[in-house]
Amino acid sequence: MSPAECTxxxxxxxxxxxxxxxQQRPKAFVELVGLTLLERAVSTLALLSEPVQVVVAAPSGHxxxxxxxxxxxxxSSANAVSAVTGGVTRHESVLAALAALEPGVTTVLVHDAARxxxxxxxxxxxxxxxxxxxxxxxxxxxxxxxxxxxxxxLNSGGTVTSTVxxxxxxxxxxxxxxPRRDLESAYQAARTADYTDDAGVFTGAxxxxxxxxxxxxxxxxxxxxxxxxxxxxxxxxxxxxxxVGMATDTxxxxxxxxxxxxxxxxxxxRALAGHSDGDAVAHAIVDALLVAAxxxxxxxxxxVDDPQYAGASGEVFVREAVRRLAEAGFTPVNVTAQIVGxxxxxxxxxxxxxxxxxxxxxxxxxxxxTTTDGLGLTGExxxxxxxxxxxxxxxxxxxx
Ligand code: CTP
Ligand code: MG
Numbered sequence: 001m002s003p004a005e006c007t008x009x010x011x012x013x014x015x016x017x018x019x020x021x022x023q024q025r026p027k028a029f030v031e032l033v034g035l036t037l038l039e040r041a042v043s044t045l046a047l048l049s050e051p052v053q054v055v056v057a058a059p060s061g062h063x064x065x066x067x068x069x070x071x072x073x074x075x076s077s078a079n080a081v082s083a084v085t086g087g088v089t090r091h092e093s094v095l096a097a098l099a100a101l102e103p104g105v106t107t108v109l110v111h112d113a114a115r116x117x118x119x120x121x122x123x124x125x126x127x128x129x130x131x132x133x134x135x136x137x138x139x140x141x142x143x144x145x146x147x148x149x150x151x152x153x154l155n156s157g158g159t160v161t162s163t164v165x166x167x168x169x170x171x172x173x174x175x176x177x178x179p180r181r182d183l184e185s186a187y188q189a190a191r192t193a194d195y196t197d198d199a200g201v202f203t204g205a206x207x208x209x210x211x212x213x214x215x216x217x218x219x220x221x222x223x224x225x226x227x228x229x230x231x232x233x234x235x236x237x238x239x240x241x242x243x244v245g246m247a248t249d250t251x252x253x254x255x256x257x258x259x260x261x262x263x264x265x266x267x268x269x270r271a272l273a274g275h276s277d278g279d280a281v282a283h284a285i286v287d288a289l290l291v292a293a294x295x296x297x298x299x300x301x302x303x304v305d306d307p308q309y310a311g312a313s314g315e316v317f318v319r320e321a322v323r324r325l326a327e328a329g330f331t332p333v334n335v336t337a338q339i340v341g342x343x344x345x346x347x348x349x350x351x352x353x354x355x356x357x358x359x360x361x362x363x364x365x366x367x368x369x370t371t372t373d374g375l376g377l378t379g380e381x382x383x384x385x386x387x388x389x390x391x392x393x394x395x396x397x398x399x400x
Contacts, residue, residue, distance in 0.1 A: 006080060008127055009053035009105040010045055010175060011097040014038050014066060014113035015086020017059065020222050026059045027221070028066070028113040033234045033241060035395050037221060038066060040116035042073035043395065047120040047327060048127075051078040055100045056113075057086035057093035091193040091201070098184060107131060108183050110198045111175035117230055118218040120327065123175055129212050130177040136207055137177045138199040139214035140170035170211055172197060173218040182207050234329065234394055242333065245292025245390045249284040252383040259344065261384070262337075262367060263314060263356035269344045272384060275310060281337050282314020284388035285357065285365065286321045288337075292392040293330040295321075318360040325392060332363040333391040339369040341384035 014037075018027025028038040035043075038056065045054055054074065058066035067083035074081060084100050086093035094110055101108065107130050109123065122139050129137040143166045152158035176198045178186075183198065186205035195201045199209045221227055235241060251272035259269035262281040272278035287297045301320060309316070322332060335357070339346055346353075346369035357365035372379040 005104055006051055006053045006102060007104055008050065008107045008109065009055060009101050009180075010109045010111055010123070011055045011057065011094060012038070012041055012045075012070070012111050012113050013057045013086065013090055013093045013097070014041075015057045015059045015093040016090065016114070021224060021227065026062065028058070029062070029069075030227070032116065032221075032227065032230050033394055036069060037116040038113045039069050039073045040395065041111065041113045041118070042070045043075075044116075044118060044120050044123065045079065046074045047323075048123060051080075053080045053102050053105055054082075055097040056081070056083040057097045058083045060085050089193050091190070091195050094198060095187055098187060101180065106180050107177060108180045109175040109177045112220055114220045114222065115174050115218050116221065117233060118173070118175070119215055122173075122213075122215050122218060125212050126175050126177040129210060130179060133210055134179055136179075136182070136199055136202045136209035137212055138170075138172045138197075138209050139175070139212050139218065140172040141214045141216070142166075143169040143171050171214075172199060172211075173214040173220075176209075178202055178207075242391060242393045243292045243294075243330075245288040245290070245392065246388065247284050247287030247291060247297070248385060248387050249280040249287065250377070250383060250385040251278050251280045252377070253381075254278075260314070261344065262339070262346075262349075262353035263360065264349055264353050266344050276312045276317070277314055279314035280384055280386040281339060281353075281357070281367070281388070282318050282360075284337055284386040285335055285361065285390065286314075286317045288335065288388040288390035289318075289321045289325060289332060289361070289392065292390045293325050293328050295324055295328060315360050318357070322360070322362060329394055330392045331395055332361050333393050334363050335361055335365040335388065335390045337365070337367050337386055337388040339367065339384060339386055340372060341369075341378045342371055342381050 014028035016027055021027050023030050029036050054070055056066045056070050063083040063085055070081045082100050084096045087096055126137050147164040147166055149161045150158045151161050186202045189205045190201050203209050221230055251274050253270040254273040256271050257268055258271045259266035260277040260279045290297055350367055354365055354367055377383050378385050
């Protein structure tokens with residue numbers, strides 16, 4: 001799909017200065033565990049099931065920098081990326097971005113870069129609800145604090161006037177989604193730029209906004225305490241940013257020839273028995289990746305035992321494992337595997353296998369092979385074992 005064919009655009013507003021966070025740079029460029037807030041917010045959009053147009057509203061003078069970050073975050077996905085100069089208020093930043101929408105876009109989401117840990121499921125939900133209802137959609141959470149109306153000023157003698165019935169309150173988040181035409185006309189009709197969100201502009205123009213479930217992780221990073229909370233969520237209680245996984249896989253030889261191993265075909269070697277293509281190297285790598293990220297193992301991957309996966313290529317499983325890692329915020333750093341068996345003679349094709357497997361994983365995969373002095377099932381020539389290790393990192397900054 002070419003960028004012009006995207007029907008969904010996501011405006012990422014990132015033009016604020018971050019006064020309350022109090023750092024030396026605009027908030028969107030502040031780092032959270034090695035990646036800027038903008039890069040984290042945009043990288044979630046690469047996980048959507050369809051390509052989208054991404055328009056970043058950037059602080060003046062930082063447009064190219066923001067565009068480069070967004071490009072990197074979207075990786076090789078087929079999304080279209082641009083950056084516009086944001087305005088003095090959030091409202092003006094959205095207005096500037098609206099002018100950059102591709103002609104084919106019919107649904108527009110507006111998302112705060114500052115809500116950079118929003119899960120992709122929320123984004124998918126908003127898109128689906130806008131399409132289904134043809135109305136505006138805002139995600140939110142119930143209010144848990146008791147809310148008071150006060151008169152006077154908070155710090156100098158203010159008094160409580162009443163208590164608000166919180167059962168009818170919603171703390172709204174982003175992304176907020178709208179049919180494009182209606183959002184554009186609502187922005188054109190807006191008489192003030194004081195709105196702090198887009199649903200306010202939309203309802204102000206008489207359009208309907210529906211609600212959907214938000215997520216705790218979609219909180220807005222506003223103060224240093226919010227940044228610390230986000231760090232805690234990413235790093236977990238142990239604070240580890242890199243994690244290692246290891247796994248083994250063993251398959252017996254079948255009667256027929258036609259081996260698949262390490263992503264290569266070995267037509268004259270005996271095949272390995274197995275439900276899928278029997279590529280024990282690919283399977284061990286999948287388990288090592290998944291366990292490193294605490295995501296279980298290949299048996300827990302939906303559909304692996306499905307008849308549709310009978311004979312499935314190891315590539316399908318490796319790519320699915322890498323996708324699951326990305327969803328959980330992890331990226332592979334490197335992978336190693338050791339093949340234990342008498343055959344095939346591996347040395348001559350090591351480079352090629354490493355290239356193939358590295359392209360699946362998106363990180364270096366290096367391989368070694370050994371025999372066991374005639375001992376055990378591999379030594380007796382009854383099958384092949386593979387040991388794999390994987391190092392994964394919480395969304396590491398890319399090197400370019
Ligand atoms: N935003 C924007 N243009 C502005 C102001 C805000 O694009 N002129 C964006 C911010 O970058 C942020 C989102 O709107 O992603 C929510 O705003 P807020 O959390 O208030 O961010 P800042 O305005 O940067 O922070 P502060 O108010 O503390 O300065
Ligand atoms: Mg602000």
